[in-house]
Amino acid sequence: MDIQEDVGRKLPTGGEKIIQCLEREGVEYIFGLSGGAAMPLFDALVDSKIQLVLTRHEQGATHMADGYARSSGRPGVVLVTSGPGATNTVTGLLTALMDSAPIIVLTGQTITPMLGKDAFQEADVTGITYPVVKHSYLIKNAADIPRIIREAFHIATSGRPGPVLVDIPKDIGQGPCDAPFCDEIDLPGYQVTTRGAPEAIAEAARLLRAAKRPVLYVGHGAVISGAGKAITTLAEKLRAPVVTTLLGKGAVDETHPLHLGMMGMHGTAYANKAVAGCDLIMSIGGRWDDRITGRLSDFCTDAVKIHIDIDPAEFNKIIRPDVSILGDARLVVEDLIPQIEMADTADWLKQCEKWRRLYPLKYPKQGGLRAQHVLDRLDALTQGEAIITTDVGQHQMWAAQFCRSRSNRHWISSGGAGTMGFGFPAAIGAQFANPDKKVWAVVGDGGFQMTFAELATASIHNLPVKCLIINNNFLGMIRQWQEMFYENRLSGADLEGNPDFVKLTQAYGIKAFRIRRPADADRILREAHEYDGPCVVVAEVVKEDNVFPMIPAGASVSEMLIEKPKHTLPKPSGST
Amino acid sequence: MSAATQLAQLSPQIHTISLFVNNAPGVLVRVALVFSQRGFNIESLVVSPGAEGRFARMTITCSGESEVLEQIIKKLAKLVDVVHAIDHTGDLAYETEIALIKIECPLEERTAILQITEHFKARVVDYGADSMILQAFGSSEKLDALISLLHPFSIAELVRSGKLLMARGKSTT
Ligand SMILES: Cc1ncc(C[n+]2csc(CCOP(=O)(O)OP(=O)(O)O)c2C)c(N)n1
Ligand SMILES: [Mg+2]
Numbered sequence: 141m142d143i144q145e146d147v148g149r150k151l152p153t154g155g156e157k158i159i160q161c162l163e164r165e166g167v168e169y170i171f172g173l174s175g176g177a178a179m180p181l182f183d184a185l186v187d188s189k190i191q192l193v194l195t196r197h198e199q200g201a202t203h204m205a206d207g208y209a210r211s212s213g214r215p216g217v218v219l220v221t222s223g224p225g226a227t228n229t230v231t232g233l234l235t236a237l238m239d240s241a242p243i244i245v246l247t248g249q250t251i252t253p254m255l256g257k258d259a260f261q262e263a264d265v266t267g268i269t270y271p272v273v274k275h276s277y278l279i280k281n282a283a284d285i286p287r288i289i290r291e292a293f294h295i296a297t298s299g300r301p302g303p304v305l306v307d308i309p310k311d312i313g314q315g316p317c318d319a320p321f322c323d324e325i326d327l328p329g330y331q332v333t334t335r336g337a338p339e340a341i342a343e344a345a346r347l348l349r350a351a352k353r354p355v356l357y358v359g360h361g362a363v364i365s366g367a368g369k370a371i372t373t374l375a376e377k378l379r380a381p382v383v384t385t386l387l388g389k390g391a392v393d394e395t396h397p398l399h400l401g402m403m404g405m406h407g408t409a410y411a412n413k414a415v416a417g418c419d420l421i422m423s424i425g426g427r428w429d430d431r432i433t434g435r436l437s438d439f440c441t442d443a444v445k446i447h448i449d450i451d452p453a454e455f456n457k458i459i460r461p462d463v464s465i466l467g468d469a470r471l472v473v474e475d476l477i478p479q480i481e482m483a484d485t486a487d488w489l490k491q492c493e494k495w496r497r498l499y500p501l502k503y504p505k506q507g508g509l510r511a512q513h514v515l516d517r518l519d520a521l522t523q524g525e526a527i528i529t530t531d532v533g534q535h536q537m538w539a540a541q542f543c544r545s546r547s548n549r550h551w552i553s554s555g556g557a558g559t560m561g562f563g564f565p566a567a568i569g570a571q572f573a574n575p576d577k578k579v580w581a582v583v584g585d586g587g588f589q590m591t592f593a594e595l596a597t598a599s600i601h602n603l604p605v606k607c608l609i610i611n612n613n614f615l616g617m618i619r620q621w622q623e624m625f626y627e628n629r630l631s632g633a634d635l636e637g638n639p640d641f642v643k644l645t646q647a648y649g650i651k652a653f654r655i656r657r658p659a660d661a662d663r664i665l666r667e668a669h670e671y672d673g674p675c676v677v678v679a680e681v682v683k684e685d686n687v688f689p690m691i692p693a694g695a696s697v698s699e700m701l702i703e704k705p706k707h708t709l710p711k712p713s714g715s716t
Numbered sequence: 717m718s719a720a721t722q723l724a725q726l727s728p729q730i731h732t733i734s735l736f737v738n739n740a741p742g743v744l745v746r747v748a749l750v751f752s753q754r755g756f757n758i759e760s761l762v763v764s765p766g767a768e769g770r771f772a773r774m775t776i777t778c779s780g781e782s783e784v785l786e787q788i789i790k791k792l793a794k795l796v797d798v799v800h801a802i803d804h805t806g807d808l809a810y811e812t813e814i815a816l817i818k819i820e821c822p823l824e825e826r827t828a829i830l831q832i833t834e835h836f837k838a839r840v841v842d843y844g845a846d847s848m849i850l851q852a853f854g855s856s857e858k859l860d861a862l863i864s865l866l867h868p869f870s871i872a873e874l875v876r877s878g879k880l881l882m883a884r885g886k887s888t889t
Contacts, residue, residue, distance in 0.1 A: 266742060268751055275796040278741070296798060328797040329738060453790035456783075484740075 149329045154282045155180030158246070159188045161289035164321060167217050169193050169572050171201035175221020177248030177261060180313030182219070193255035193572065193601065198225050200565040202232020203591065205243040207569030210552045210608065211527050211579075214298050215242040216569060222248045223261030226268075231559055233272040233303045238556025239387060240360060242301035244292050252280060253713035265307050268715075273303030279312050294325050297696065299332035300451040301364060326448050332450070336467035344422070344446045344463045345479035351420035353654055354380040355387075355486040357403065357432075360387035360555070361425015361449060367470035368392050368548050371424060372613075373476055379485040381492050383411040385426050387555040388543030389585055394693035395524070398491060401544070404432035406537040410687045413442065413532035414492050416697040422446040425469040429556070430457035430693070430715045438696035447523035499689075499702060501541050508682040509658050511610045516543040517661040518580065518608065521669055523708055524550065525569045526578040531563030531587035533617040537687045539582040559589030566609055568598055571605040578606070578669060585611040585638055595648040598669040598674040606668055606674045609641050620686045629710045641678040651675040721843075728768045728771060730759065731785050731805045732881055735774040738797040744809045747774065747798070750791045773843060773882045773889075775881050776857075783835065802810030802888065809883045817850045818873040825872060842867045847872060 152160065158181060162170070170611035171193045185192050195201040205216025220226055226247040238245045250259035266278045275295045277288045288646045292304040348354060356375055362368060370390040375382050375398045382392050383403040392399055415421060421443050426432070428447075435437040436458065447454070447461035448469055455464040465472050503512035515538050522528070526544025530536040530553040545551040552570060553561040567581035586610050598605050619633040629642045651671055653664045655678070668677045691700045694714020694716040744763065747773050751758050762775045776786075787805065792801040821829060821862050826848070833840060838852035852862055863874065883889045 267745070270742075270746055271753065276742075327796060330796045453787065453792070455792075457787055471866050531788075 150665045151316035151318050151382065153180055153184065153313065153642050154279075154308070154317040156283070156317055157285045157317040157319070158289060158308065159184040159250045159314070159369065159679060161286055161321065162190060162217060163188060165289070165293045166214070166446070170217045171195055171204040171208075171569065172219035173198055173201060173225060175223075175225045175248060176262065177222035177250060177310045177311075178219060178225070179248075180310060181308065192329075193597060194598050197591065198228035199231050199561060200591045200594045200597070202229050202243065202245065203235065203559075203562050203596075204240045204569035204597075205245075206236050206562075207331055207529055207552055207566030208573045209242050209267045209301075210239075210566070211549050211570035212573035213549065214295060215244055217573050218245045220245070220247055220575065221261065222250060222265070223263045226262075226265040228265055230269060231557075231561075231701050233269055233281040235276065235554050235557040235562060236303040237272050239554065240301045240364060241303070242296040243303045244296055245303060245305045247307050248304060248313070249278070249307045249309040253311075253593070255309065266305065266335070266678065268393070269305050272303070273305045275304040276307070276510075278307040280310065281313055282312050282317035284520065284610045285312075285317055286319050290322045290326060291327060294327075295330060299330075300361075305503070305637055305670060328381060333466050333602060334450070334468040334471055336448070336465040336472040338475075340463055341475050341579075342479065344465060345476055346409065347420060347444050347446060347463065348378060348422070348476070349483065352419045352423070352482070352485065354378055354420040354483075354485065355414050355418040356380050356382045357415070357421055357426050358382060358384045358388040359392050359423060359426025359435060361469045362383065362388055362391035363425070363548055364423065365450070365469040365471075366548060367424060367473050370473040370477065372396065372468055374473055374480060377477065377480050380483070381414050383407070383415060385423050385429065385432055385554055385555070386540055388426060388514070389540065390548050393524075393590075394544035395546060395703075402686040405434070405691050405693065406541065406687050408501055408541065409433070409537060410495035410699060411490060411698045412689070412691065413495045413499070413581055417491070418443050420444040420446070422448070423461075424448050424473060427454050430458075433458065434714065435692050435694050438698070448704045457569045458690035463698070469694075485689075486501035494512045508657060509680060511538050511679065511681045512542055512662050513614070513658050513667070514608070514610065514655060514665070514679045514681065515582065516541050516692075518582070519543045521662070521665050522578065522580065526550070526580050527552065529553065529563050529567040529570060529581045530582035531546055531581070532558045532560045533584040533587060534586045534612070534620060534685070535582055536563075537618070543582075550638060553573065560584075562587070564588060564590050566700040567607065568603060569607050571603045572601075578604070581605065581607045583607060583609055584607055585613060585614060585635055585641070586615045588641070592644070595676075596677065597647050597649055599650050603674050604672060605674050606671075607674075609676060609678045610681055611638070611641060611678055612681050612685070614683055615639055616685075618688075619684065623684075623686070624705065625692070625709055625711050627697065641676065645676040645678075653677045655679045724799070729782060729805065730777055730779050731782075731803060732800060732809075732811070732879060733776045733778070733789065733792070733802050733803050734881055734883075735776065735792060736799040736889075737772050737774060738750050738799070739770055739772040740797060743772070743797045746795050747776075747792060748864065750788055750795070753777060754780075754784055754788060756788060761879055761880045775879055777879050800888070802883075804881055804883065807883065807887075808881070809887075809889070811855055811881045813856045813859055813878040813879050815852045815863070816875045817852070817863065817871060818847055819850065819874045820847045820870040821864060822846075826838060829869060832862070832863055837843070838862065866873050
């Protein structure tokens with residue numbers, strides 16, 4: 141641009157520049173809620189093709205961005221104001237960090253001359269959020285805007301994805317910015333290895349060829365890298381059973397004959413027995429979380445362990461693998477396949493099938509409406525084609541057991557953080573990213589009340605998102621633990637005072653259904669599924685039901701409970 | 717007994733880590749949080765600009781189990797602002813430290829103190845009526861020994877720089 145032309149041309153404001161940078165990153169939606177310090181950015185959005193989704197709470201905005209990101213693989217963007225607006229995003233940042241979800245959180249901040257002087261709505265937001273971000277920035281110079289936004293997207297989406305926060309003082313947003321756009325990345329401290337080392341891959345292949353009872357354990361990294369197809373090929377070639385973590389669901393089709401379903405605390409008995417009985421276990425993008433290993437000293441003690449991960453800090457953290465392969469899960473598995481031969485694991489597979497027959501997932505068919513029945517019917521209805529998000533609690537575990545995920549990025553749940561309030565806003569975000577898909581949120585009566593204000597968000601955008609409330613009038617998972625481990629001394633588990641969720645939904649102008657009898661489940665779920673617009677289905681389920689199988693926290697597979705124990709059990713020793 | 721010797725007795729392993737980091741605000745907090753999350757105490761920390769102004773150096777000594785430290789180093793290396801993190805424990809790297817020691821001493825004690833000073837090639841950098849300040853260089857162990865010899869006298873103040881370290885030859889610090 142020559143000087144002549146430049147004269148008289150109005151420079152964009154910092155806020156406008158940021159929005160232009162977001163447009164260049166391909167951002168379609170921003171989820172957020174305004175306030176004084178964020179006004180320059182909200183103002184710039186008026187003239188942008190980026191659509192603002194006004195949420196009713198900043199936490200909801202973060203989970204929407206998260207659901208958008210997990211369901212599409214594209215980063216989700218949040219914009220909030222300073223102080224309380226920013227602190228309301230902390231739970232969403234933790235949730236995204238623990239589950240490696242790429243979100244960008246832009247926070248307004250007081251003007252730079254007032255930083256650190258207790259200005260109105262000032263909070264040390266970068267300080268508060270250090271432990272819950274992958275990286276963060278405080279913009280002190282408008283000239284840094286294009287570089288910082290480019291870096292933020294690069295860091296959030298590459299390697300092991302995660303949340304990045306950008307704190308933007310109001311004078312930076314308001315003042316001029318004449319910095320050119322930036323495409324280069326110069327981050328000497330941030331290098332990502334995607335291709336596995338050939339020696340490590342060869343060694344893993346040798347161990348896999350020698351294994352008699354191999355198990356492939358599929359984690360969230362497999363979903364993120366899109367490794368499902370490669371893993372299926374590998375499993376078929378090896379004739380090895382596949383198990384999944386809560387977040388790995390959907391990477392490999394759970395209805396595939398080699399798939400044994402979810403492992404871990406509330407996993408299927410046959411998946412856990414296979415893990416306990418294997419002579420080789422290979423983690424593909426899983427991090428040996430305490431919810432899946434149970435007591436470590438009893439976990440796969442004699443099995444060879446292989447660990448594929450893109451994050452080197454995961455190696456040797458929980459277990460010491462025999463081989464660790466640093467790289468992208470899909471690329472590593474693709475490199476492994478040619479080195480694998482058809483293996484003879486017929487006896488092992490027969491054993492796994494025997495376990496599957498002996499210990500199927502089951503629930504009582506009598507005694508009223510059960511969550512398991514409703515979720516079983518939801519699975520039959522959706523056939524794995526809907527995106528299912530969940531909240532946290534018993535309903536989450538039942539959904540994980542009964543809704544078999546058939547394809548990648550169709551199962552979205554808060555695993556690492558276990559954040560109540562996640563499910564419904566995450567479904568809204570997923571629906572924005574996937575307008576042509578059916579999206580169902582499965583939530584509990586407790587968690588739904590943490591973020592139900594987003595009914596308004598679903599309503600104004602007329603999103604066809606569906607929300608299934610499993611209403612047991614309890615913080616069910618809490619009640620289950622108190623019943624099993626604390627002599628049924630219930631303490632803060634009863635949700636008396638619950639609203640009528642049908643009326644609550646209707647108050648937002650949203651269609652609501654109620655299921656009371658098992659026989660009605662199919663019909664009502666179908667009606668809701670086909671309803672063109674947002675709707676809520678309230679399933680009034682039996683109040684006191686428990687999730688089984690269960691391996692108490694810190695116990696081993698040999699202590700797995702297939703059904704309700706007769707006595708109170710010792711208090712679990714494992715993490716939380 | 718000096719604080720450093722006391723610590724050395726409490727925990728068997730003192731680790732020395734060097735970090736090459738971006739010279740940017742907030743880096744120190746990010747680094748410190750990795751230690752505090754695991755309840756690791758940083759014994760000493762030296763931060764200084766690198767040869768290029770864009771980078772800085774940190775030399776950190778801390779005590780704790782080696783297994784936990786391995787994880788800490790990986791988490792440090794993972795920080796976007798950390799270019800590299802190296803554990804030098806057991807390396808033959810060159811190490812040095814500076815100590816300033818203020819001793820309150822009547823004149824009759826000075827001969828003994830000056831003898832010790834000379835033996836450790838330390839210097840008197842301030843000679844007052846009731847006190848003097850010694851400046852000593854050398855390995856942290858040497859400084860520990862000096863300080864413990866001075867203990868019978870009245871040490872009023874002690875300031876140590878913390879360990880500085882550089883890997884030898886082609887090895888990277
Ligand atoms: C924000 C938050 N607070 C507390 C918890 C602890 N917690 C885990 S499950 C649960 C009960 C959830 O109740 P509800 O949403 O009704 O689901 P249910 O277990 O009944 O299916 C609680 C309180 C949590 N995971 N997240
Ligand atoms: Mg409940």
